[in-house]
Amino acid sequence: MKSQDxxxxxxxxxxxxxxxxxxxxxDGRYDIVASTGWSVEEEATKQALLELERQTQDALLxxxxxxxxxxxxxxxxxxxxxxxxxxxxGFFKWTIRRDFEPKRFQNIKKSRLAQYADALGLxxxxxxxxxxDRSE
Amino acid sequence: xSRVEFIHNHHAHCESGVVSSMMRHSGLELxxxxxxxxxxxxxxxxxxxxxxxxMPLVAYxxxxxxxxKGLSKNIGIKMSMQTFKDPASGEQMLDKLLxxxxxxxxxxxxxxxxxxxxxxxxxxxxxxxxxxxxERDEYLISDPVFEHSVxxxxxxxxxxxxxxxxxxxxxxxxxxxxxxxxxxxxxSLRKALKKTAKMMLKTPVPIAGIRGIRYLAKHIKKLQxxxxxxxxxxxxxxxxxxxxxxxxxxxxxxxxxxxxxxxSALMDGGDFLADASKQMSSVxxxxxxxxxxxxxxxxxxxxxxxxxxVIGDKLLEIADQExxxxxxxxxxx
Numbered sequence: 001m002k003s004q005d006x007x008x009x010x011x012x013x014x015x016x017x018x019x020x021x022x023x024x025x026x027d028g029r030y031d032i033v034a035s036t037g038w039s040v041e042e043e044a045t046k047q048a049l050l051e052l053e054r055q056t057q058d059a060l061l062x063x064x065x066x067x068x069x070x071x072x073x074x075x076x077x078x079x080x081x082x083x084x085x086x087x088x089x090g091f092f093k094w095t096i097r098r099d100f101e102p103k104r105f106q107n108i109k110k111s112r113l114a115q116y117a118d119a120l121g122l123x124x125x126x127x128x129x130x131x132x133d134r135s136e
Numbered sequence: 137x138s139r140v141e142f143i144h145n146h147h148a149h150c151e152s153g154v155v156s157s158m159m160r161h162s163g164l165e166l167x168x169x170x171x172x173x174x175x176x177x178x179x180x181x182x183x184x185x186x187x188x189x190x191m192p193l194v195a196y197x198x199x200x201x202x203x204x205k206g207l208s209k210n211i212g213i214k215m216s217m218q219t220f221k222d223p224a225s226g227e228q229m230l231d232k233l234l235x236x237x238x239x240x241x242x243x244x245x246x247x248x249x250x251x252x253x254x255x256x257x258x259x260x261x262x263x264x265x266x267x268x269x270x271e272r273d274e275y276l277i278s279d280p281v282f283e284h285s286v287x288x289x290x291x292x293x294x295x296x297x298x299x300x301x302x303x304x305x306x307x308x309x310x311x312x313x314x315x316x317x318x319x320x321x322x323x324s325l326r327k328a329l330k331k332t333a334k335m336m337l338k339t340p341v342p343i344a345g346i347r348g349i350r351y352l353a354k355h356i357k358k359l360q361x362x363x364x365x366x367x368x369x370x371x372x373x374x375x376x377x378x379x380x381x382x383x384x385x386x387x388x389x390x391x392x393x394x395x396x397x398x399x400s401a402l403m404d405g406g407d408f409l410a411d412a413s414k415q416m417s418s419v420x421x422x423x424x425x426x427x428x429x430x431x432x433x434x435x436x437x438x439x440x441x442x443x444x445x446v447i448g449d450k451l452l453e454i455a456d457q458e459x460x461x462x463x464x465x466x467x468x469x
Contacts (some may be wrong), residue, residue, distance in 0.1 A: 001417070015256070020281070022169070030394035032146065032147070048258075
């Protein structure tokens, strides 16, 4: 790719940052060009971000309806899924699934709650609650 | 509190960027592309059974840490690499090394680094960065994929260094103990070029190298029968692995072309590498065309209009074209 062909599409997913792309100058010599992004990459990143957002919103609605516990929502809001949460806490998946039950989660052991909180970067009390504002 | 003079450089990729900056700091000029090429880390792997965030692993390079290890082995660097059982001792050791005036490499999660913008924060645990100083409760960090050096609260970096899970960093810290003053380029380049070409062409498993690329192409064609939302996410995932994850464009193929170009002047009878570089550049261009096809497919409202065969065939063409570059290199070595 030639330097002048390096996309400078100012993409939203770079949040005003630039990435280094390898491209050739007029003499065909390779060097690094700072790029404000390529719309194709933006499309792919946005798709992944929207999917995470969709899962989070869906989890929030289900938690509000009392179908699942707040843990289920917070897992998605931290861009995790059952697999990543299991790895981050060291808990078996089936034991985490039990904690998705609202009643069970209300009576969770403090030490176990603290481990979830640590993995999710929240305080134990934050983890028990749902956000008041849906846009959070 | 000591403070070393450290020059931050903007690189395409985290691990090769860290090693390049670290070597320069130790008095050995080695470009990022040279680090990447000499380590023999250029690769391809498609592991449908290993899911990350619900998506199978698609990698355009070899395993994390293979750049550090591959380069060290090839040119004779001795690197201290240490992991830790608990965050407290890991933080203590980092602070101690910085007090000694060392520039230290670390592995970390991306998600828990506050200086990353929201849009780039995913659960990827094999990010690399350099810590070159500390000031009160902050570290001064040279993150190669950022244009400028950054600051990060100590507690935040420690959390990012000690996340658990796939490719967990376990607080990994590394710094060079012995750095060679010069490199026998002829020998080291031949070794690295052979390693990469052989890996890509002659791997015994169908999930790696050129065979891995063809395997992925076949799976793309089969997406026709899969759930449409999953199919689109899967295609987008391939583009992200190729373009988003600090690859310098086209899944490291441009960096490798840059390496081949630089090598042509350093190796005896290395003229053919200039041609190989041009060919690899065209391979990179085709990967970008492939990404463009996918972007159009993702954008289309009517999923039934996506022609998975066209996308899969494009990748098969690339596999053929790329294999010719490695064959040419092997024939001329």
